[in-house]
Amino acid sequence: MKTLVILAHPNISESGSQQFLLNSVEQFENVTVHHLDRHYPDGKIDRQAEQELLKKHQRIIFQFPFYWYSSPSILKEWQDVVFAGDDFYRPEGTILKGKEFGLVLTIGVSESEYRAGGRESFTVDELTRPYQAVAHHMGMSYLPHFSIHQFVYLSERQQQQLLIDYQFYLTGLQPASLENRTNWIIQALKTTDPKSLPIEKRARLEAIITELSERQDILADLKATLTEF
Template structure:
């Protein structure tokens, strides 16, 4: 699964949350981070080049700060230019048909405010309807929105969890079931370069991977038993 992150942020170097996210996936060869403002500083987007990028990836992610319930202006321009061709208006299906599409949004307001009765009054799903409509038009598989709320105030523990959740969102199998997440985590642990770690930590990681695999087999047996009923 190759993932294309179409990132739009006008001040990327000054964004702690975006730098954190970029560093979180820099070791993943299957993830391409495509920063629009760096690629097109003059704002002149090359639609053909963008089409080729889209064709080479199976999961497409729009990643941006949620400015006034929308994206930075260059991402909107990207949509107007790139989605304007006939490849996106075909009866037999668009070039994005069957691909996955998701949103990674950095938000300055706490998650609890995005609900009826909260400060923002509407949920993130309601506010991102236009992107859901894009996915529907393109016949893509829409993924649940990945929101990052008040990154600057997050604890170290919460950021560690964010790192894992973000890595999975970009590289793991969807939907994110317990079985899929466990398989992904076992693979991540097994592909870690243990030689670069202290012996005690290396042994601990290997033990965790074995334990997870054993638990997964137990869950699989339980699932088969339940299926028989």
């Protein structure tokens, strides 16, 4: 599976959160990061090229800072230009049918303000209805949004967790069940070259992989047992 990240950010070099996210996936061969502001400094979107890019990927992610409860304008322009023509209106299915669609949002306000009675009054789920409607229209499967609130206040440990979660959001098998997440982590650990680690950590890597795999086996046994009753 290949993932396309359509990224919109007018000032990305000054965004700590975006730099952090981009660094965390730049080695991933199955992830294409497509930065609209960099590709189209004049705002003129190449419809044909963008449609070809969409066809080559199975998971489509819109990644952007939440500006006035929506995307920066260039991503809206991208939608209006790229989602044009019969391919996006056929009743029997658009060219995006069956693909997965998700949002990665960086938000400057705390999550607790996004609720009735909170400062922002609506949840992020409510505010992103237009994207859910796009996914519905296209016949795409909508992934729960991935939101990062107030990145600057995250501890180093929270940032490490964020990095794993983000990588999983882009490349892991959905839904984000315990089983899918654990398999994904085992796979990621197995592809780690032990020689890249300090010698004292190599045994620890082996132990973690064994431990996680055993837990997966135990869980699978439990599930099998439960279905017998």
